[in-house]
Amino acid sequence: MSEPVKRIKAPVRFDYTVGAGLTLSRFLAALVEGRLVARRCPGCTKVYVPPRGACPTCALPPGEEVVLVGTGTVTTFCIVNVPFEGQTMKLPYVYASVLLDGADIPLLHLVDVPAAQARMGMRVKAEWVPPSERRPTLESIRWFCPTGEPDAPFDAIKEHL
Amino acid sequence: MRDVAVVSFQKRIGNADGLDEVELLAPTIAAALAGAGLARRDVGFTVSGSCDYLGGRPFSFVTVLDAVGAWPPIRESHVEMDGAWALYEAWVALQHGDIDVALVYAFGRPTQGDLNRVLGAQLDPYCVAPLGADALSLEALQARAMIDAGRCTENDLAAAVGRARGEPMEALLAAPYVASPLRAHDRGPIVDGAAAVVLVAGDRARACCARPAWIRGIDHRIEAPALGARDLTRSRSVERAAEGAGVRAGPVDVAEIDAPYSHQEILVRGALGLGASTALNPSGGALAAWPFMVSGLLRIGEAAKHIHAGGAGRAIAHATSGACLQQNLVCVLEAE
Amino acid sequence: MSAARPALTAPYVLEYTYRRSVGPVLGEFLAGLRDARVLGARTAGGRTLVPPAEYDPDTSDATVGLVEVGQSGEVTTWTWIDRPLPPHPLQRPFAWALVKLDGADTAILHAVDAGSAGGMKTGMRVRVRWRSERTGEIADIACFEPEARS
Numbered sequence: 063m064s065e066p067v068k069r070i071k072a073p074v075r076f077d078y079t080v081g082a083g084l085t086l087s088r089f090l091a092a093l094v095e096g097r098l099v100a101r102r103c104p105g106c107t108k109v110y111v112p113p114r115g116a117c118p119t120c121a122l123p124p125g126e127e128v129v130l131v132g133t134g135t136v137t138t139f140c141i142v143n144v145p146f147e148g149q150t151m152k153l154p155y156v157y158a159s160v161l162l163d164g165a166d167i168p169l170l171h172l173v174d175v176p177a178a179q180a181r182m183g184m185r186v187k188a189e190w191v192p193p194s195e196r197r198p199t200l201e202s203i204r205w206f207c208p209t210g211e212p213d214a215p216f217d218a219i220k221e222h223l
Numbered sequence: 224m225r226d227v228a229v230v231s232f233q234k235r236i237g238n239a240d241g242l243d244e245v246e247l248l249a250p251t252i253a254a255a256l257a258g259a260g261l262a263r264r265d266v267g268f269t270v271s272g273s274c275d276y277l278g279g280r281p282f283s284f285v286t287v288l289d290a291v292g293a294w295p296p297i298r299e300s301h302v303e304m305d306g307a308w309a310l311y312e313a314w315v316a317l318q319h320g321d322i323d324v325a326l327v328y329a330f331g332r333p334t335q336g337d338l339n340r341v342l343g344a345q346l347d348p349y350c351v352a353p354l355g356a357d358a359l360s361l362e363a364l365q366a367r368a369m370i371d372a373g374r375c376t377e378n379d380l381a382a383a384v385g386r387a388r389g390e391p392m393e394a395l396l397a398a399p400y401v402a403s404p405l406r407a408h409d410r411g412p413i414v415d416g417a418a419a420v421v422l423v424a425g426d427r428a429r430a431c432c433a434r435p436a437w438i439r440g441i442d443h444r445i446e447a448p449a450l451g452a453r454d455l456t457r458s459r460s461v462e463r464a465a466e467g468a469g470v471r472a473g474p475v476d477v478a479e480i481d482a483p484y485s486h487q488e489i490l491v492r493g494a495l496g497l498g499a500s501t502a503l504n505p506s507g508g509a510l511a512a513w514p515f516m517v518s519g520l521l522r523i524g525e526a527a528k529h530i531h532a533g534g535a536g537r538a539i540a541h542a543t544s545g546a547c548l549q550q551n552l553v554c555v556l557e558a559e
Numbered sequence: 560m561s562a563a564r565p566a567l568t569a570p571y572v573l574e575y576t577y578r579r580s581v582g583p584v585l586g587e588f589l590a591g592l593r594d595a596r597v598l599g600a601r602t603a604g605g606r607t608l609v610p611p612a613e614y615d616p617d618t619s620d621a622t623v624g625l626v627e628v629g630q631s632g633e634v635t636t637w638t639w640i641d642r643p644l645p646p647h648p649l650q651r652p653f654a655w656a657l658v659k660l661d662g663a664d665t666a667i668l669h670a671v672d673a674g675s676a677g678g679m680k681t682g683m684r685v686r687v688r689w690r691s692e693r694t695g696e697i698a699d700i701a702c703f704e705p706e707a708r709s
Binding site: 070077078079083085114115121122 | 243
């Protein structure tokens with residue numbers, strides 16, 4: 063009897079056409095127009111960006127649109143040192159949880175600042191890609207850049223950590 | 224044993240507008256709770272059924288909690304199964320006696336992928352899945368085995384589909400085979416869906432619903448996974464689950480059978496021992512519309528509806544999972 | 560819900576390059592396939608399971624070793640596939656079948672290269688067609704073919 067087999071290759075592959083749903087689709091379509099459009103919960107009045115199909119605390123569908131200016135404050139962040147497929151930023155780079163002015167939850171995105179200079183409370187603003195390059199994806203914002211304003215105090219972000 | 228009843232049921236079948244799971248579910252859950260006169264804070268336990276492979280994203284069911292409003296934090300569970308099994312877990316949780324209300328929901332958007340091939344991923348990964356076997360091919364093997372054993376004819380298959388879809392048999396029988404003896408219509412149309420059921424234990428159920436549908440029995444059984452080791456012409460698991468649930472303890476006014484393939488309806492009907500006086504799948508069943516992962520929970524809800532409406536005194540619901548009726552759940556519902 | 564802005568969709572691929580360990584029972588079975596032999600697992604009760612199982616599905620006792628079974632057997636059920644799907648074992652019309660090999664008490668799932676639906680019949684005899692280069696996987700059986708063919 064020959065040597066028992068130890069392992070088999072068992073690859074899995076499935077192709078999907080995923081649907082973004084109505085709420086997210088509206089948000090993504092606005093990104094093509096260079097607009098960051100959040101939604102307010104009619105119950106608790108919190109402003110969500112990206113908006114969600116229901117408020118996570120109230121389970122109510124989103125209410126009025128709230129157009130955000132695109133400035134905000136870095137709450138927490140990480141320094142990425144590990145390369146991965148599709149990366150566009152040079153290592154090391156900063157990935158942050160940005161609390162946009164007017165919103166109640168932070169948005170995850172890249173920050174164009176040397177790693178050693180990244181800090182909680184740093185004020186940033188969105189830098190959009192040229193209009194012809196905008197697509198219905200958060201990559202229509204290339205990244206967030208420091209505005210040069212003084213850092214926001216810890217109190218401004220402590221509830222969002 | 225505590226008495227537990229289905230007091231409310233809401234469904235959303237089909238998704239022409241392209242809603243996501245939360246958008247399908249949030250209004251469904253809200254309506255189910257409102258229908259029972261309950262608020263979110265009244266719910267002691269929440270449990271859902273769904274399958275991450277429908278959208279290809281692991282733990283996707285966690286994001287769907289937005290539809291429930293999980294704040295303050297809730298006691299919650301999930302089964303990677305049809306919502307009927309989530310209901311079973313809720314029923315068990317209610318037996319403990321520390322809570323009275325459970326919310327059960329199910330959802331799925333199978334139209335995002337090729338469900339027939341995705342279901343191949345649930346098969347034996349060593350000797351079956353590598354052959355690329357798809358669900359319809361395996362169901363066709365069972366259908367032919369039933370015909371060979373004299374358990375049904377192609378006409379019977381067409382009759383089951385015709386009843387569910389209101390289509391004439393001649394047209395159905397004239398359609399070409401996709402996997403002989405099954406034709407395309409022998410499988411229910413794959414659709415997106417969501418459903419919610421509220422279970423309440425004890426006296427409180429009577430405050431939530433004029434005619435609670437009491438769960439008098441619920442049982443589920445599973446057979447061996449190897450198709451070649453099973454008798455595909457009968458369903459031992461349906462027979463055992465039916466026995467465990469006490470189907471034969473009384474007359475059955477309505478039976479809702481979860482059979483997305485025509486031959487399965489015939490096989491399960493026989494295994495349940497239903498008589499001619501039982502109304503079979505008044506909802507149309509899964510052969511009329513098949514929202515995968517919701518279908519079994521729908522059968523429980525649809526059966527309960529007849530009791531809520533006063534049209535039935537005793538109803539049974541069946542749910543299935545796995546290839547060729549590998550796993551089956553049977554639930555007996557009764558009016559007061 | 561507004562229909563003015565329809566829902567967006569995007570293609571998405573889920574892919575895993577899994578390698579699975581097979582354990583000693585399947586390891587021996589797959590080695591058998593590599594050697595152009597079909598092995599089945601013996602249960603304590605005297606049945607032979609093909610493909611082998613680690614445990615007897617009726618009693619849940621461990622199976623008690625592998626034995627060789629025949630390379631021909633009987634079709635217990637089948638279905639004709641006019642339009643094969645990309646992952647199917649054959650890319651011309653073929654039959655899926657459950658085949659009870661001589662000496663086995665359970666049937667194995669595989670493809671039968673019968674040429675046409677008319678060439679398939681429950682109860683017909685088929686035999687293994689081996690792949691010329693075998694590596695120790697279920698596809699070492701390329702398919703089954705009708706035994707009547709020369």
